Amino acid sequence: MVDQSRSRLSHQELWLSWKEAGDPDARKSLIEHYLPLVEYVSSRMAATLPKNVTKDDLASHGVMGLIDAIEKFDYRRGLQFETYASWRIRGAIIDGLRQGDWVPRSVREKAKKMEDAYGVLEQQHLRSATDEEVCAYLNITEKEFQQMLQEVAVAAVCSLEDPIREEESETRLSLLIDDKALNPESKVHETFLKETLTQGIGRLTEKERTVVSLFYYEDLSLSEIAEVMSLSPSRISQLHSKAILRLRGALAKQKDHLLQNR
Incomplete structure (x- = not known):
């Protein structure tokens, strides 16, 4: 005391x-x-x-x-x-x-497959990929797709906290924190990431953008967002998972692009 x-x-x-x-x-x-x-x-x-x-x-x-x-x-x-x-x-x-390795490896693998699917499809079509297109790309049924979303939901909460590159500790969300004296290379990298995130968010559906905004910027919990949007918590969880998978897919493609142009 x-x-x-x-x-x-x-x-x-x-x-x-x-x-x-x-x-x-x-x-x-x-x-x-x-x-x-x-x-x-x-x-x-x-x-x-x-x-x-x-x-x-x-x-x-x-x-x-x-x-x-x-x-x-x-x-x-x-x-x-x-x-x-x-x-x-x-x-x-x-x-x-x-x-503590709380997310099973199989779940991480499923999340990576869905992330890749969103990245490839949305780069091809330059728009938000539909559930049907993702199902076709992964060769799964809609029921299997919904089940995968439920399974990867537990991993999605940490997705934007993951390091930008495996060998570094800087996270995507760390870009929101004020940093001092960024060197030119870091500044360019940050600009590319912000542009990619902006483009990725622009391709989210209206409901997905709302969930991302309320969760990450308004500090509402998923249950609170469910009340605001008059949807079930499980539906909000699915929307959150899809939004994060789309953004991760966009960031992965941007990373590949940067590596190819070094």
């Missing part, structure tokens, strides 16, 4: 005490103050994951992300800590899930 004199310190004073003087009590106060962020992020992520992944598991990883955020945050830049910490917490949770 934080003592009364410590609790009366402003956030700025706590950051100053921790960062400039290395006061461990100030660090503890900051961790305790921002713990609700861990609860918030872990609750949102738990709603999209299998039932065998508990919120407590997510929160334990998230706390490590919060501590890492407090260690690395530069309060002098004037950025909002809550935004920075939320990404760190989410990243720590996803790292923990990856280490």
Whole structure:
């Protein structure tokens, strides 16, 4: 428990005490103050994951992300800590899930097949591929397609958090975070990625764009989005999965293009 004199310190004073003087009590106060962020992020992520992944598991990883955020945050830049910490917490949770190998290899393989299908078809037609076209490309029935969507839904929540390239730690969503002093090569790479994402989002169906916007930009859970759109949670999950698979397919094609033109 934080003592009364410590609790009366402003956030700025706590950051100053921790960062400039290395006061461990100030660090503890900051961790305790921002713990609700861990609860918030872990609750949102738990709603999209299998039932065998508990919120407590997510929160334990998230706390490590919060501590890492407090260690690395530069309060002098004037950025909002809550935004920075939320990404760190989410990243720590996803790292923990990856280490636990919570997504079966067969599910990842199915997701990759669907991702490739969307990438090829939408490059050919320069528009959003229909379910029927994807089924024909994969040589599966519509029922099998719907089942695959349900299975890969558990992996889709982490898709945009995956590294842009396997040998790097930078993620697609990290492009939304303010970075300092990007070198020219990184700037060009970032521009290509943003253009590709913009084009990919433009090819999503209206419902898919709505789900992506509400989930990633309005911070609604899938169950909350289901209420807003008057659809079932399973239908929202499918729309989210298809949107992410389309975007991953577009990014994969862009990556191939960049490699070929090096």
